[in-house]
Amino acid sequence: MSTTTTETRSPVSRHEHPHSTDGAHPQGTVRILGVLLRQRMRRDRWQLLIWILCIALLALFSASSIQTTYGDAAGRADLVKLAIANPAILILRGLPQGTGLASVTFFEIFTFLALLAGLMSTFLAVRHSRAEEESGRAELVASTPAARILPTVATLTHGVLANVVLAVLTGLGFIAAGLPATGSFVAGAAVGGAGIAFLAVGLLLAQLMMSSRGANGFASAIVVLAYVLRGIGDATGTVTGDGNHMISAWPTWLSPIGWGEQMAAYTANDWRPLLLDLGLAAVLMVIVFALQSVRDSGAGLIPERAGRRDARAALNGPFGLAWRLQWPTILGWTVGGLFTGLLAGSLGSVVSSAVADDPGLANIRTAIGSIGSGGSGPLTQVFVAAIFSLAGVLAAACATQVAIRLRQEEAAGAAEVLMSTPLSRVRWLFEFLLVGVIAIVLVLVAAAVAAGLSAVSAGEDASIINDSFAAAAAQLPVGLVYLGVLALVFVVLPRLTIPLAWTLLGLGAFAGIFGGLIGLPDWAHDLSPFSHVPVVVGTVDWTGGYWMFGIAIVATAAAAALIRRRDFAIG
Structure with a gap:
């Protein structure tokens, strides 16, 4: 009897169990990851195309328009002078780093591009995590050899690739407008780096919140908060040198968008602040995978408020x-x-x-x-x-x-x-x-x-x-x-x-x-x-x-x- 039972169960154990040896084998894991990644790329092909092209074209056209509007050094000096004298403009724009055409372009447009990259990335993260759990599809995928971790890995890979493409195309947009190549790719990397940091934020909030609507709302609020913190740090910064440069105050260093500013594209071209974006993403992803391995599918660590026993009269219609x-x-x-x-x-x-x-x-x-x-x-x-x-x-x-x-x-x-x-x-x-x-x-x-x-x-x-x-x-x-x-x-x-x-x-x-x-x-x-x-x-x-x-x-x-x-x- 025991022999028959063992022989009957072994094929199921090998081929049908969601944690089969096929799924655990490195080649099988890579194959499954590739399938999940292709599925995400196909699903997002139009949304990401629109997001990325719009951001890259905005970089291109902004650089061209600034060259048209402030083509001479006197006009750009007036603009920087007005910005430094008025903190409200610094909150809205960025951190002045000189009056050159390229540096003024980065001052004018970078923070807005990083804000868009952050929203793109958080929406992507929630769409392929919390929203999938809400629909029940995540539980179906978890019953396959993909289990529960590989879909998250696929979403992370998908988001990182999207931001890498965004960084490259944004840099090319600046180059097409006639700006220096090195600084343009630094600017593109600053945009993509902020996007990767917010991608991890979105994946973490998908673990915490009970609904995709709550996760998207909270993530969007964090992106906007990062923009505001950066603005406060810029507005309270100090003027240095010839009066056309500023050093931001400490609140800027609390924001991934602020870290991108510190790369100082077209002037210092400092790649080191990019490590802060990648480091934050790495730390948050460790937390995400730890929570993913112990959390029930569909559950959130922050429970929703219990509803009323009886509906209000307003809900009658x-x-x-x-x-x-x-x-x-x-x-x-x-x-x-x-x-x-x-x-x-x-x-x-x-x-x-x-x-x-x-x-x-x-x-x-x-x-x-x-x-x-x-x-x-x-x-x-x-x-x-x-x-x-x-x-x-x-x-x-x-x-x-x-x-x-x-x-x-x-x-x-x-x-x-x-x-x-x-x-x-x-x-x-x-x-x-x-x-x-x-x-x-x-x-x-x-x-x-x-x-x-x-x-x-x-x-x-x-x-x-x-x-x-x-x-x-x-x-x-x-x-x-x-x-x-x-x-x-x-x-x-x-x-x-x-x-x-x-x-x-x-x-x-x-x-x-x-x-x-x-x-x-x-x-x-x-x-x-x-x-x-x-x-x-x-x-x-x-x-x-x-x-x-x-x-x-x-x-x-x-x-x-x-x-x-x-x-x-x-x-």
């Missing part, structure tokens, strides 16, 4: 449910609008005062006008209108996430369950879109209130409050057109909603805000809703706004008419 599902995201974008408004109001007053004190800085107006709407008028008003282009991007991003939430509810099967009640599809769609409209308004109102009050507290006339609300109202059509068009995309092409949503937002923001600055053809620039935002400085022309209102209404009506005629797209 689809609007209350839609709001409950999305209020944390809306709150996050609203806080972003608040900070954007604070920057617009306080920094606008600072720039206006600096130009009034030093007429030699008057050419700064041209650069400010190229950021967004431009126009002529009081410089503070011009600056607020220009910076509100960023508030418009936040409002459109909030609308984008509403459309994405529609798709997520449908894909998970939750929408189909709701449709089994007397609730109609059209009402379900409209209730979500109503939440989207409210979210857009909240983001813009928060930005307007913060901009107006901060400008008044800095000594501006109270009329700037009206100007801030006018600038916010000008951005409203952009958010609504994204909400309506993406609702139509959700109805017609449900499975492409998420990638198309972020692609349309990214391309629209890039072409609309930076298109004129980098010399895009008029037809490409005009495709972006952001290029048709009414200019609220001087004579206001609302033609573009009216067209966007019309497009939003037509797209929403088409979505409502078509949603009744299609099946649910589950999964």
Whole structure:
């Protein structure tokens, strides 16, 4: 009996057990890792392509635009002088390291590129870890010879390769703009190094949080916190040498983005701070693998707050449910609008005062006008209108996430369950879109209130409050057109909603805000809703706004008419 039992179990032990000797053999492990890595590359091929190309092109076009706007040494000296004299600009930009074209380019754009690399990497990390556990796919993969550790190794390898490619293409973008090759690759490595550090942060938070939404939110907050810490360190730094260089204070050394700054591309070209990025990633990954080996699949080390025994009365209808599902995201974008408004109001007053004190800085107006709407008028008003282009991007991003939430509810099967009640599809769609409209308004109102009050507290006339609300109202059509068009995309092409949503937002923001600055053809620039935002400085022309209102209404009506005629797209 025992012999028969042993003979019966041995084939299972060798070929079917998830921890079989085939999976443990080095060749088998490499083969499985290769399969997992290819799966991740295939799944992310369009998302990563868009992220990496946009960051690299932003590096290229930024360098070209700075050369066009500040081609002479006097113009660059004015810019650095203004930045060093005003800490708010240092928080927003970076650490000045001279007036050369290459060093000014690195000062102007690096921190933003590193911020984007951090977001790209954390989203990638959570998508292939915590989100996979939420869907149940991670448990299925763990039942194969891949077990539980190899998928994490594959995700780490995938993220590192993505950041290496990003580093190389960013360096090539700077080189294509005519900057020195050595410094360009140092700058690219600084961007990629920050991305690798945040990749490990994302993987760690995927171990700690119970949901992918929580992990993504926490990771994004850490990336932004790193940006702010770097800004505080730069703003409180000390001026050295000829007055065109600065040494950052200690808060900068708490941030992976700050470590990239310390590489001082195009000046010192110091590779040593890159070791801090790689060292942080290595330490965090040791913790990740330790937690991964003992944690239950699907569990998080930080438990979610227990829900109420009985639902609130507000959840009796689809609007209350839609709001409950999305209020944390809306709150996050609203806080972003608040900070954007604070920057617009306080920094606008600072720039206006600096130009009034030093007429030699008057050419700064041209650069400010190229950021967004431009126009002529009081410089503070011009600056607020220009910076509100960023508030418009936040409002459109909030609308984008509403459309994405529609798709997520449908894909998970939750929408189909709701449709089994007397609730109609059209009402379900409209209730979500109503939440989207409210979210857009909240983001813009928060930005307007913060901009107006901060400008008044800095000594501006109270009329700037009206100007801030006018600038916010000008951005409203952009958010609504994204909400309506993406609702139509959700109805017609449900499975492409998420990638198309972020692609349309990214391309629209890039072409609309930076298109004129980098010399895009008029037809490409005009495709972006952001290029048709009414200019609220001087004579206001609302033609573009009216067209966007019309497009939003037509797209929403088409979505409502078509949603009744299609099946649910589950999964």
